[in-house]
Each structure stands twice: as C-alpha cells, then as structure tokens.
Amino acid sequence: MDISYILNELGEDREQYFNAVAPPIIQTSNFACNTVAKLRDMLQHEAEVHFYTRGNNPTVTMLEQKIAALEGAEHAIAFGSGIAAVSAAVLSQVKAGDHIVCVKKPYSWTNALMRKFLPRFGVEVTMVDGTNPENYRNAIQPNTRVLYLESPNSFTFELQDIAAVVAIAREHSLITIIDNSFATPLYQHPIAMGVDIVVHSATKYIGGHSDVMGGIICAKREVVNRIFEGEFMTLGAILSPHDAWLLLRGLRTLPVRMERIAATTRQVVAYLEQHPKVEQILFPFIPSHPQYELARKQMRNNTGQFSIVLKTNQIEQVDLFCDSLQHFLMAASWGGHESLIYPVSASYSSGNYKSSLPFNLIRFYIGLEESDYLIKDLEQAFAKI
Template sequence: MDISYIINELGEDREHYFNAVAPPIIQTSNFASNTVEDLRQKMLHEPEATLYTRGNNPTVTMLEKKIAALEGAEHAIAFGSGMGAVSAAVLSQVRAGDHVVSVRKPYSWTNALMRKLLPRFGVEVTMVDGTNAENFRSALKPTTKLLYLESPNSYTFELQDIEAVVAIARAHNLVTIIDNSFASPINQNPISMGVDLVVHSATKYIGGHSDTMGGVICGRRETINQIFVSEFMTLGAVLSPHDAWLLLRGLRTMPVRMAQVAETTREVVAWLEKQAKIEQVLFPFLPSHPQYELAKKQLRNNTGQFSVLLKTDDIGKVELFCNSLQHFLMAASWGGHESLIFPIAASYAPGKLKPTMPFNLVRFYIGLEDAEYLIRDIEQALDKV
C-alpha cells in the first residue's frame, strides 16, 4: 500500500462529512442506537462497533487504520500515551508465574514496569544486553512467555538483531513485542521481520508538534481484539478524539519531517565527531559504530536522536555546557519541531541512587531547525567548557 495513500486517503470517507478535507473531530462520549437489536449487535461486536468512545470513536479509528497500514499490521489500537500502549501490550501476554526477557536500558517507565510493577504480580523479568541475540536465548526459562525489544533503545541506542531474536522466540513458541518509537513506521517495520506486537509512543514522531500525547499497539487483528476486550477496556487508557485528530494532522507531514530531521542530524553528528571536547558520539548510523551494518539493514534511515559523552570528569562543566545552549530546549521526550537535550547529570542528586549511565552523557534530539544554526549553538557552548 502506497504511503501517500495511507497518510492522505485511507479511512477518510469524506462524502460522509460534507467532503471536508480535514476530518471532523467526533467529540462525543456516547453513540445512540435506533433499536434494541441495533444496541445488542453493537454490544456483541464491540471491538469493531461504535458504541462508546472509551471503546471506539470514528476519529480514533481513522488514526488506527493509518498506523496499522504504515506498520504493515492487520489492526491497531490507540491509547492515551505511549506508556499506556506498552503496559497493555505487556500485560496482555503475561500472568503470575510467567517470565519475561527484556532488553536492558529501555525507556525509563518501561524499565519501571519491568523491574517494579510486574514482579509485584508474580511476573519475573530478566534484563539482558540485546546487542547479542544469544543473550535472549541464554536467559530463557521454562516459564518464559515474552521477549521484549526496544531497537534502538533509549539514550545509548543499542540495536537488537530483530530477525535473530524472532527466530529464538518462534523456536520456543514465545511472543515478541518491540517499541518502535525511535524509528517511527517510516524507517522501520518490525512486523515484516516477524515481530508479533509493535508499540509506539505516538507523542513522538507521529504527533510531531509536541502538543499531544498518544500510544499505539499494532499486530494481528485477533490479538488486538483480545487486548481491546481485556486490558484496553478494563484499564481505560483511552485516546481522546481531539488528540487523535492532532495525531492525524501529524501523520500528514511525517515523511517530510523525518527526511529533514535525518539530514540535519547527519550534519550535526559529523561536526560533533571532530570536536576535541567530545569523547564519543553514540549514533548507530556512524560508520564507526559497532552496529552500523545492522542499523543499515533494519532501518531505512537515521532519525534525530543521538547522545554524546563530553570529555570531562567534572559534572559542573557538563552542567555549564547544557546551561549555555541557547537554541536547544532542556526537556524530556523528543519527536517535535524543536531541538532538545536531556542531560543525565540532572539525575545525579545528593542522597539518591546513582544512575547507571555516566553524568557526562547528554542525549540530543534534532528538530527542524537549520543544521548550521544548531552547530553554532553547540560550538559556543563547548567553548565555555
């Protein structure tokens, strides 16, 4: 299916809403039925019926159809946040007594789900170095039910060999879930590599404007419908029609945004690699990166996230560098029009547990600004260190 068709036409029955170019926001909590039999049929087929917005809503459904098609999935279900999608996907596949093997150093709240929440309900989790697929095999137990991937993962951007991990999962009849937020559906489609469920923080590249939140699970229709009638309807992490409309708006420009972000990021990274005050640039699309060939195989293009290690053992100098940047906002998340940094140094505080990552690591996200504009800003900040 052509990407232009998916983004601009799929699911858009304009003749049903006055041929409006932009779809309407169906801002309602409830949908009426004409007869008892009509209501009965909606209740019997609620995963596919429009009965109540906490289940289905036409604006949200349009978004789900488009993202499912972009991922090459049969179906998708949207949530109020990326973490809502991650949690529902994982919870749908495990129960007390089960075991999960997860890539280590995932997104921070995924890490909390794996290390804190699941063990409270009798689910054991083993975190492994995902750069070697055999580490997943080595961690398997008779009770293992799920392999969880995030490729590339947060902050340090290690990749997993998706096809190799899927082969291990299939050999042992296990489910695979991957967080594909880093790449977006534009740059990586894990379902084509055999992954069972793909999750996204739609807050990031899908939204693209830093003005809304959302999450999505993509997979086989049967699996998605099972999640609908269980975790989705029970936990209620619903995406509002207005937020779905904002995410639809984001989809319209996603291919152009992703292309611009990729080009600018390559220019900034190439400049950073030559700077004496930078110890290392963590970016899978650098030829010097140990997983460069795997990155080229699995991803169609680079995206806007990378990290740098500043060449200093003085946390004060790291803070000075970050505080001196004038055109990078200091904030969490990424994927919008604005360039960002997130310094690990902010996690270092007296009396708190020392983070697992070094204080001189700074995560960058490149937005839609001009490359030279950003490089000049980094240069003046480095000059002060």
C-alpha cells in the first residue's frame, strides 16, 4: 500500500463530513442505536463497531487504520501513552508463573514494568544483552512466554538482530514483542521480519510536535481484538479523540520530517566524530559502530537519536557543557521539532549516583533546526570546558 495513500486517504470518508480536508474530531462518549436488535448486535461486536468511545471512536479508528497499514499489520489499537501500549501488550501474553526474556536497558518505564511491576504478580523476567541473539535462547525456560525487544534500545542504542530473535522464538513457540518507537513505521518493519506484536510511543515521531501523548499496538486482528476485550477495556488507558486528531496531523508530515531529521543528524554526528572532547559516539549508523551492517540491513535510515560520551572525568564539566548549550533544550522524550539533550549526570543527587550508565553520557535528539545552527551551538559549549 502506497505511503502517500495511507497518510492522505486511507480511512478518510470525506463525503461523510462535508468533504472537509481535515478529518473531524468526533467528540462524543456515546453512540446511539435505533433498535434493541442493533444495540444487541453492537454489544456482541464491540471491538469492531463504534458503541462507546472508551472502546472505539471514529477519529481514533482512522489513526489506528493508518498506523496498522504503515506497519504492515492487520490491525492496531491506540492508547493514551506509549507505556500504556507496552504494558497492555505484555500483560496480554502472560499470567502468574510465566517468564519473559527482555533486552537489557530498555525504556525506563518498560524497565520498571519488567523489574518491579510484573514480579509482584508472579511473572519472572530475565534481562539479556540483546546484541547476541543466542543470549535470548540461553535465557529461555520451560515457562517462558515472551521475548521482548527494543531495537535500537534507549540511551545506548544497541540493536537486536530481529530476524534471528524471531527464529529462536518460533523454535520454542514464543511470542515476540518489539518497541519500534526509535525507528518509526517508516524506517523499520518488524512485522515483515516475523515479529508478532509491535508497540509505539506515538508521543515521539508520530506526533512530531511535542504537544500530544499516545501509544499504539499493531498485530494480527485476533491478537488486537483479544487485547481490546481484556487489557484495553478493563484498564481504560484510552486515547482521546482530540489527541488522535493531533496524531493524525503529525502523520501527514512524518516522511518529510524524518528525512530532514535523518540528514541533519548525520551532519551533526560527523562534526562530533572528529571533536577531541568527544570520547565515544553511540550511533549505529556510523561505519565504526560494531552493529553498523545490522543497522543497514534491518533499518531503512537513521533517525535523530544518539548519545555521546564526553571526554572528562569531572561531572562538573558535563554539567557545564550541557548548561552552556543555548539551542538544545534539556528535556525528556524526543521526536518533536526541537533538538534536545538529556544528560545522565542528572541522575546524580547529593553525590548519590542512580544510573548504571556513565555519568558523562549525554543523549541527543536532533529536531528540525539547521545543522549549522546546532553545530555552532555545540562549538561554543565545547569551548567552555
């Protein structure tokens, strides 16, 4: 299916809403029925109809159709945040007594789900170095149900060989789940590689404007409908119609934004590669990276995130560098129009270091600014240390 068709036409029945170019926000909680027979039928097929906005809403449905098509999935379901989607996807596949093998160093709240929340309910989790697929195989137990991937993963951006992990999962009849937020549905297609469930933080690139939160699960229709009837309807972490409309707006420009971000990121990384005050760059799309060939194999392009290790053993120097940047905002998340940094040194509090990552590691996100504008800012900040 053509990307232009998906983004601009799929699911958009404009004749039903006065031929408006932008879709309407169907801001309603309820949908009425004319007969008891109709109501009875809707109750029996709630996963597929518009009956109650806590279940389905036309504006939200349009978003789900588009992202499912971009991912090459049969169906999708939208949530109010990325971690809501991750949690529902994982919870839908396990019960007390089960076991999950998860990649090390995932997104912080995924890490909390795996290490703190699931064990409270009798679900065991083993964290593995995902750069070697055999680590997944070696961690499998008789009660293992899920192999969880996040490729590339947060902050240090290691990749997992998706096809290899899927092959291991199939040998043992296990479910694979991947967080594909980093790469977007444009630059990595896990379902085509055999992954069962794909999750996204739509807050990031899909929204693209740093003004909305959302999450998506993509999978086979049977899997999505089972999540709808269980975790989705029970826990109620829904996406509002207005937020779905904002995400639809973000989707319109996703390809052009990603192209601009990818090109600018390569230029900024090239500058940082030669800088004497940078000890290391964590970015899988530079030839010196040990997973460069794998990145080129399973991703269509780079995106805007990378980390650097600053060449210093003084936390004060890291803080000074970060504080000196004038055009990189210091904030969590990523995927919007603005360039960002997130220093691991912020995990220090009163001399107590609370991270397994090196204190001189700084995560960057490149937005839509000109590369020269950002590089000049980096230059003046480097000059301060």
